[in-house]
Amino acid sequence: MPERVVGSRPRLGVAVRVRVTALASLVVAVSLFAGAWLFLRAMHNSRVAEIDRDARVRANAVIETVKVGLAHTPLPSARDSSLMVQVINSSGTVAASTANVMDMNDPFVNPVRYPVATSGARVWSAVVDHARVRLCGKAVMTGDARSVVYVATPLTDLDDSIAAFRRQLLRISPLVLAGTAAALYLVVGRALRPVDVLRQEVEAIEPKDLHRRVTVPRVDDEVGRLARTMNALLDRLQAASDGQARFLSDASHELRTPLAVTRTRLEVGLRHADTTDWPATATAVLEQSRRMERLVSELLTLVRSDRGLVAPSIDVDLEDLVRSAVADARATNPRSVIDLSHLLAGRVHGDPDQLRRVVANLIxxxxxxxxxxxxVSLTPPSNGRVRLVVxxxxxxxxxxxxxxVFxxxxxLDDSRARTSGGAGLGLAxxxxxVLAHHGTVRxxxxxxxxxxxxxELPEAP
Ligand SMILES: Nc1ncnc2c1ncn2[C@@H]1O[C@H](COP(=O)(O)OP(=O)(O)O)[C@@H](O)[C@H]1O
Ligand SMILES: [Mg+2]
Structure with missing residues (x-):
């Protein structure tokens, strides 16, 4: 029988072990990078929030000095000397700044593009003097004059530590991934080893040692079930093979007797050729060849039915069939008495030749x-089944x-009847x-x- 392959055509098989390892490693890599990204974002956000909080405090402190007219360059620098502060007056020029930006004549940003209010501070990220900074801006009214205070905190430190973290991650991730892949490869390999052991065991089973069984693992997992299924399959194969062998040996045995009888009759006849009753010998030989012919035809029927004979399904009139089988039987046994007084109508679905064989064998x-x-009686169908009784x-x-007997x-016959009987295949x-016709016999x-x-046979619909 040709091999059956699931799917349209067989694909080049990559070992399950490699596939699982590759997929799991991919998942680990994605998780590793996604986790690192989330971590960096959280770190960045929390640091920026901290910077904004400090900048607001500082901006408010500077505003207080502006209000009392004490905002002069250099503005006092805080503990964090990298912090840069500017006070911009209403004409848009720098009125005061911290020492670290003393030589900058322009405001950090264009006040028209980034308007700020007096009510609350505005915070945003910007680039000042080619460096990334976090800006905090707030306006203040002193009389009619409107001043703006900018506090700029460089993000260099934060950016540096993020870059350092990234570099570390890139350095260790190949190691982590390689380690994970190796561990997975080993674990998956271990998990799949029983499958390979099973495969090797099955492969080693030749047709002559169908009695062998594969080892069933103690754990009741997929592999355990597969092993048990394999053993059940081997049971069935062995039973089938034993059955075939028995059938063949029984059949040969049955054929040997008529062949031996024929040969002996002819040998004895030839040895005493002059005195032999040749017509009697011919009759005996003929009888044996009839026996063999019948046996061979019975064997053929059984072999065909073993291969699953498909009965052509047509409507069959069982009554007609019984009458014609009885007529044949009467022709060969003229003295036989066959009572057909209870033969009523019955129709079934099936193969007329096979059904006739059933009736003929029973008669x-x-x-x-x-x-x-x-x-021989035929009862009309009750609950969908036609019943034939002999x-x-x-x-x-x-x-x-x-x-x-089936x-x-x-x-079962004693030796007297055996000579007239067959090989014991009729009822089989x-x-x-009957089974092929979905019926029963007992x-x-x-x-x-x-x-x-x-x-009993199912009635024709
Ligand atoms: N009507 C019957 N009455 C008694 N014994 C029977 C009857 N039919 C079958 N048997 C027994 O069942 C055995 C099997 O029958 P069968 O399969 O037809 O084989 P065969 O006719 O070749 O001997 C027969 O050998 C016989 O002993
Ligand atoms: Mg018989």
């Missing part, structure tokens, strides 16, 4: 075992053998054909004490 057995008569008044089949090569064929006791075979 053949019944005639062979009956003392005086056989009765009774005889022979010795019957004792309850302990009623299941076994198995292949089962014969009946059982399989043995019971006929009212006369003989055997009663009951076949």
């Amino acid at each position: 053949d057995n019944a005639l062979r075992h009956a003392h005086s008569m056989v009765a 009774d005889d008044d022979g010795p019957g089949i004792s309850p302990e053998h009623r299941e076994r 198995q292949r090569f089962t014969r 064929i009946v059982a399989e054909l 043995v019971d006791e006929a009212p006369s004490g003989g055997a009663r075979f009951i076949v």
